[in-house]
Amino acid sequence: MVVGEMANQADLIVIGGGPGGYHAAIRAAQLGRQVLLIEKGEMGGVCLNKGCIPSRVITEAAKSLDLVKKSDVLGIATGHADIQFDRLLEHRNKTIASLRAGVEALCKANKVQRIRGSAFFLSDTRIGVEEGDKYDVHEFNDAIIAAGVNPAANSKYPVSRRILNQLEISFLDEIPAHLAIYGSGTLPLEMAMAFRALGSEVTFLLKKGENLPFDSSISKELARIFKKEKIQMLKECVIKDVAEIESGVAIQFEGASGEKVLEATHFFYQEKQSPDTAGLGTLRIGIQHDSEGFIQVDSQCRTSVKNIYAVGDITGEPFLASKAIKQGKIAAEAACGLNPEADFHFLPKVSFTRPPIASVGMTEEEALSKKLEIKTSQFPLAANGFSAITGKKDGLIKIISEHGTDVILGIHIIGEGAHELIFGGVTGLEMGAREEDFVFPSYPHPGLAEALLEAAEGLGGKAVHLKPQKKTSGVDTESLQAGVSLGIK
Ligand SMILES: Cc1cc2nc3c(=O)[nH]c(=O)nc-3n(C[C@H](O)[C@H](O)[C@H](O)COP(=O)(O)OP(=O)(O)OC[C@H]3O[C@@H](n4cnc5c(N)ncnc54)[C@H](O)[C@@H]3O)c2cc1C
Numbered sequence: 388m389v390v391g392e393m394a395n396q397a398d399l400i401v402i403g404g405g406p407g408g409y410h411a412a413i414r415a416a417q418l419g420r421q422v423l424l425i426e427k428g429e430m431g432g433v434c435l436n437k438g439c440i441p442s443r444v445i446t447e448a449a450k451s452l453d454l455v456k457k458s459d460v461l462g463i464a465t466g467h468a469d470i471q472f473d474r475l476l477e478h479r480n481k482t483i484a485s486l487r488a489g490v491e492a493l494c495k496a497n498k499v500q501r502i503r504g505s506a507f508f509l510s511d512t513r514i515g516v517e518e519g520d521k522y523d524v525h526e527f528n529d530a531i532i533a534a535g536v537n538p539a540a541n542s543k544y545p546v547s548r549r550i551l552n553q554l555e556i557s558f559l560d561e562i563p564a565h566l567a568i569y570g571s572g573t574l575p576l577e578m579a580m581a582f583r584a585l586g587s588e589v590t591f592l593l594k595k596g597e598n599l600p601f602d603s604s605i606s607k608e609l610a611r612i613f614k615k616e617k618i619q620m621l622k623e624c625v626i627k628d629v630a631e632i633e634s635g636v637a638i639q640f641e642g643a644s645g646e647k648v649l650e651a652t653h654f655f656y657q658e659k660q661s662p663d664t665a666g667l668g669t670l671r672i673g674i675q676h677d678s679e680g681f682i683q684v685d686s687q688c689r690t691s692v693k694n695i696y697a698v699g700d701i702t703g704e705p706f707l708a709s710k711a712i713k714q715g716k717i718a719a720e721a722a723c724g725l726n727p728e729a730d731f732h733f734l735p736k737v738s739f740t741r742p743p744i745a746s747v748g749m750t751e752e753e754a755l756s757k758k759l760e761i762k763t764s765q766f767p768l769a770a771n772g773f774s775a776i777t778g779k780k781d782g783l784i785k786i787i788s789e790h791g792t793d794v795i796l797g798i799h800i801i802g803e804g805a806h807e808l809i810f811g812g813v814t815g816l817e818m819g820a821r822e823e824d825f826v827f828p829s830y831p832h833p834g835l836a837e838a839l840l841e842a843a844e845g846l847g848g849k850a851v852h853l854k855p856q857k858k859t860s861g862v863d864t865e866s867l868q869a870g871v872s873l874g875i876k
């Protein structure tokens with residue numbers, strides 16, 4: 388490798404073709420920049436090739452199978468519904484290929500030049516790109532790093548056909564007879580629900596010291612649904628050893644009732660995510676990182692080197708494509724001289740469990756820990772007319788508002804349609820909505836959104852489909868009704 392040879396001239400360079408990178412590249416091109424995108428693997432990044440898309444194919448198949456099995460409530464006789472896993476995998480592969488082709492076509496249409504190779508910084512204006520024996524140097528005016536993260540290189544357990552991490556779980560070639568899952572985050576919960584619907588026995592080992600990651604009312608409802616689905620949940624678990632055996636995997640763990648060995652056919656665990664900033668050379672050129680190696684950025688995604696930006700997973704938690712996409716556009720706009728700002732206070736979080744979970748803003752526990760005086764209202768989907776029609780009555784909507792100002796602080800939904808319904812909440816919270824802003828509009832009838840309306844009405848004790856609750860002395864009884872609690876502590 389010879390450094391210092393003739394450099395190619397580039398204007399704006401993007402490293403990584405995942406959701407952060409390709410959104411940045413296209414937005415910069417829309418704004419008139421000459422963009423060069425360098426990707427060492429496949430366009431679409433983790434999200435399209437290993438993450439969001441393949442895992443969603445599995446959760447959607449599980450949802451549909453469950454729907455078909457439960458459609459007799461609407462008088463539909465389906466006979467024995469089953470899954471043909473090989474056809475599903477074919478659909479997964481085709482979906483990935485066609486979405487990837489779409490991203491590549493969009494880059495081309497926007498005149499984003501793409502090269503394959505592994506990029507690393509030589510200085511704050513020069514990048515080296517290696518691809519096999521080939522090595523090129525590119526000089527740039529601005530650069531956007533969107534290189535993502537990798538599950539830790541020094542993995543605790545060897546990945547195999549039976550021991551799977553987050554990049555492998557969507558690529559199983561069979562439905563596990565017995566899937567053991569260790570974790571506490573979104574993906575382990577999604578996979579537990581999905582593979583249960585597809586026919587697996589599922590044992591969920593909840594990490595020691597961790598609870599389900601939602602507002603306590605949502606976690607309680609999810610735990611109830613887990614039980615109903617016959618998913619065994621073992622709490623306070625620490626994994627001691629994982630070994631492949633003839634019948635599958637033996638997991639030695641310590642749980643609430645001592646040390647045990649669980650035998651399953653497959654084991655899925657969530658590996659810690661780490662950035663590969665050493666390989667990118669960002670430290671060498673003085674870009675600031677946090678103690679875990681994630682690149683530090685300001686609200687315009689600018690790093691400590693003023694013409695270099697960073698977006699997506701490489702900037703740290705939350706590791707979400709939705710965050711990467713927004714940051715990608717913001718970095719591109721900032722590099723083009725505009726004045727955008729990233730603010731993730733109201734980034735919605737969605738779990739594609741069955742039913743899905745979606746939330747925006749503070750949980751009750753977060754609001755109380757900030758010593759806020761709050762009101763909370765819960766509306767069960769069992770009391771919603773549309774849920775009665777579809778028969779999907781599991782779940783609830785919880786709204787938290789600030790006592791006195793009535794400003795909405797958080798909305799948490801578990802139930803059919805949660806991932807779409809949450810957007811009304813996101814818009815409201817972004818606009819600083821108060822209770823009246825959710826109560827005032829007209830809602831379509833019959834519809835799930837009426838449950839959101841009634842949760843909001845419940846904050847003022849006015850939800851029509853909830854029975855009034857007995858008055859409690861010593862609190863503001865005006866706003867007390869079934870599903871309403873005054874969270875002042
Ligand atoms: C199973 C799973 C399911 C998920 N589901 C969801 C979901 O439903 N919703 C959601 O919002 N998020 C989801 N995520 C998270 C989401 O995938 C990530 O947040 C997202 O991919 C981050 O985008 P990014 O652009 O920062 O990085 P990535 O998508 O990781 O892309 C980075 C790209 O950079 C390339 N690269 C790295 N280093 C170099 C280099 N030196 N030179 C050239 N190229 C380089 C890589 O090859 C890669 O293609 C999921 C993740 C997983 C694992």
Ligand SMILES: NC(=O)c1ccc[n+]([C@@H]2O[C@H](COP(=O)([O-])OP(=O)(O)OC[C@H]3O[C@@H](n4cnc5c(N)ncnc54)[C@H](O)[C@@H]3O)[C@@H](O)[C@H]2O)c1
Nearest residue numbers: 571572573574575600601657705706707736737738739746
């Ligand atoms: N539906 C999704 O958005 C989705 C699905 C699968 C995986 N992923 C991504 O996969 C990786 C690992 O996922 P993970 O599940 O182990 O960790 P995570 O990053 O999703 O969760 C980390 C922490 O964030 C909080 N959290 C997560 N989801 C929440 C929600 N819906 N509501 C409130 N708080 C929530 C919890 O404190 C949790 O422990 C991450 O990159 C994650 O972003 C995202």
